[in-house]
Amino acid sequence: MADYLIVGGGSCGSVLAARLSALPGAEVTLLEAGPAWLPAEVPAELVDPAALPIGPDSRWVRHFPVALADGISGAVPRGRVLGGSSAVNGCYFVRATPRDFTGWPAGWSFDEVLPAFRRSESDRDFTDDVHGTAGPIPVRREPPERLSVTSAAFTRACLDAGHAYCADHNAPTASGVGPVPLNVEGGRRINVAAAYLAPLAERANLRISGSTRALGIVFHGSRAIGVRAVRGGVEEFIAADHVVLCAGAIESAQLLLCSGVGAPAGLRALGIAVVAPLAGVGTGLADHAEIGVPYRLRAGLDDGSVPVLQSMLNDSTVELRPYTRSFEHLADTVHEPRRMLGLALMAPESRGTLSLATADPAQAPVIAYRHLDAASDRAALRAASEVARDVLERMRAAGVVAEIDPDYAPHDDWLRARLGTSQHMTGTCRMGTADDPLAVVGADCRVHGVDGLSVVDASIAPTPISRGIHATAVMIAERAAELMAKDAGAPPSGGSSSVSGVTTLLS
Numbered sequence: 043m044a045d046y047l048i049v050g051g052g053s054c055g056s057v058l059a060a061r062l063s064a065l066p067g068a069e070v071t072l073l074e075a076g077p078a079w080l081p082a083e084v085p086a087e088l089v090d091p092a093a094l095p096i097g098p099d100s101r102w103v104r105h106f107p108v109a110l111a112d113g114i115s116g117a118v119p120r121g122r123v124l125g126g127s128s129a130v131n132g133c134y135f136v137r138a139t140p141r142d143f144t145g146w147p148a149g150w151s152f153d154e155v156l157p158a159f160r161r162s163e164s165d166r167d168f169t170d171d172v173h174g175t176a177g178p179i180p181v182r183r184e185p186p187e188r189l190s191v192t193s194a195a196f197t198r199a200c201l202d203a204g205h206a207y208c209a210d211h212n213a214p215t216a217s218g219v220g221p222v223p224l225n226v227e228g229g230r231r232i233n234v235a236a237a238y239l240a241p242l243a244e245r246a247n248l249r250i251s252g253s254t255r256a257l258g259i260v261f262h263g264s265r266a267i268g269v270r271a272v273r274g275g276v277e278e279f280i281a282a283d284h285v286v287l288c289a290g291a292i293e294s295a296q297l298l299l300c301s302g303v304g305a306p307a308g309l310r311a312l313g314i315a316v317v318a319p320l321a322g323v324g325t326g327l328a329d330h331a332e333i334g335v336p337y338r339l340r341a342g343l344d345d346g347s348v349p350v351l352q353s354m355l356n357d358s359t360v361e362l363r364p365y366t367r368s369f370e371h372l373a374d375t376v377h378e379p380r381r382m383l384g385l386a387l388m389a390p391e392s393r394g395t396l397s398l399a400t401a402d403p404a405q406a407p408v409i410a411y412r413h414l415d416a417a418s419d420r421a422a423l424r425a426a427s428e429v430a431r432d433v434l435e436r437m438r439a440a441g442v443v444a445e446i447d448p449d450y451a452p453h454d455d456w457l458r459a460r461l462g463t464s465q466h467m468t469g470t471c472r473m474g475t476a477d478d479p480l481a482v483v484g485a486d487c488r489v490h491g492v493d494g495l496s497v498v499d500a501s502i503a504p505t506p507i508s509r510g511i512h513a514t515a516v517m518i519a520e521r522a523a524e525l526m527a528k529d530a531g532a533p534p535s536g537g538s539s540s541v542s543g544v545t546t547l548l549s
């Protein structure tokens with residue numbers, strides 16, 4: 043029986059498995075639905091930061107059907123492999139700002155979480171008391187001479203338009219245009235499992251079970267006692283003292299609902315017995331709506347093989363992302379002059395929902411983003427479209443851009459026709475005090491109303507943050523591990539190198 047049974051070996055599950063298995067005497071089991079490649083090298087398709095392996099035929103992701111807004115459907119990928127979405131993402135590793143933590147519960151102010159941010163990273167460019175220098179994830183920014191044609195022209199155009207230069211988007215006061223902190227080293231995407239778990243392949247109290255999908259949490263009364271899981275077509279019960287869901291913002295919420303934790307009426311309608319009546323499960327879904335503005339580079343110009351995003355402009359309300367590939371070719375290495383300037387809404391008011399269509403955990407849940415629902419969101423994006431047009435016009439005047447979206451007309455229909463999402467979903471199991479009717483977990487990450495069950499992943503962020511979520515998701519897992527270690531009476535673990543002894547069971 044495991045002391046800790048972690049469901050999901052993605053960004054957060056990898057951190058938690060590494061940190062909890064460093065606790066003296068702890069037995070940790072990590073279940074991952076996708077392939078667990080350890081102790082071998084990271085699969086070659088997952089290391090190139092110039093491509094995202096998320097195409098329709100990718101074996102490293104699962105695609106979920108979604109409604110982005112009323113009448114606009116789509117599909118979103120999520121990593122389905124050890125490392126989770128960090129194994130397939132854009133390598134943008136930018137922290138939330140101090141202001142983003144307003145509204146988070148006690149224990150989660152910026153000052154309180156800063157040590158967890160620092161523990162996660164080794165910043166290769168900054169070595170002050172804000173950045174980490176000994177953590178598992180390497181973070182670096184591209185120097186000016188390595189910026190691609192698009193990234194350099196975008197930076198220049200923003201500066202000419204009067205935006206401030208931001209040398210470090212991970213500084214607490216960051217705002218403006220500058221290089222993106224990237225979890226890339228030696229030209230390779232460093233996913234969280236590679237950073238945290240690969241060095242621990244010999245740790246005997248850590249068992250990693252790949253290609254193993256949890257189907258539901260098993261309760262005795264209101265205490266979680268393990269999970270039902272399937273591996274190679276065989277279903278089994280895996281017992282644990284403490285079950286921790288790290289299945290991501292989609293599947294942690296789905297697992298709770300399928301297991302009887304959610305709004306009672308919806309559960310009963312599907313024949314699911316209610317274990318804990320938590321109305322908030324699936325209700326606080328937030329993401330950064332993203333408008334893709336198409337344009338063309340001048341013939342003969344090429345970005346070469348560089349990370350998909352090297353520079354950006356962020357003022358905490360919107361983020362402009364000059365991708366170095368067209369959206370159609372993010373998943374491969376085709377070089378062509380079509381480009382997309384991403385225009386993302388970083389402080390959205392709109393909230394979506396995740397619900398069940400059926401009680402079967404193998405079926406995808408119903409995901410409605412409701413992007414653009416709030417009039418203030420549409421107004422912010424319309425205003426940001428003008429900023430983006432100014433930047434693109436300056437890139438055209440500089441001879442880098444040949445053609446800008448011929449239909450450019452920032453009104454609501456134009457926004458809807460170019461609507462996408464940033465893949466930064468949060469809030470489906472949000473953190474809050476027990477007297478908050480929509481809170482799902484407390485500040486200790488334990489699920490309200492039951493024992494022996496926690497959620498630790500992007501789903502618990504109670505409010506959307508004004509940056510990409512990845513660095514903050516990793517921080518959430520670091521902070522949760524620290525709180526769990528205190529709960530277990532152990533001192534927090536300092537780093538992955540402190541671990542000893544182990545055999546890992548891998549698929």
Ligand SMILES: Cc1cc2nc3c(=O)[nH]c(=O)nc-3n(C[C@H](O)[C@H](O)[C@H](O)COP(=O)(O)OP(=O)(O)OC[C@H]3O[C@@H](n4cnc5c(N)ncnc54)[C@H](O)[C@@H]3O)c2cc1C
Pocket residue numbers: 049050051052053054055073074075076094096119120121122123124125126127128130131132133134135136254255256257288289290291293294297464465466467499500501509510511512513515
């Ligand atoms: C294509 C893409 C690009 C992105 N780019 C960026 C970026 O550049 N910067 C940024 O800040 N953010 C980015 N994000 C978002 C960021 O990567 C994620 O928010 C973050 O990785 C989420 O971490 P997580 O631990 O919550 O979930 P995940 O990393 O998704 O991990 C969930 C894990 O749980 C496993 N799992 C799910 N269900 C089960 C089950 N029932 N049983 C067992 N295992 C299960 C999954 O297989 C997966 O490995 C991107 C996301 C995507 C999808």
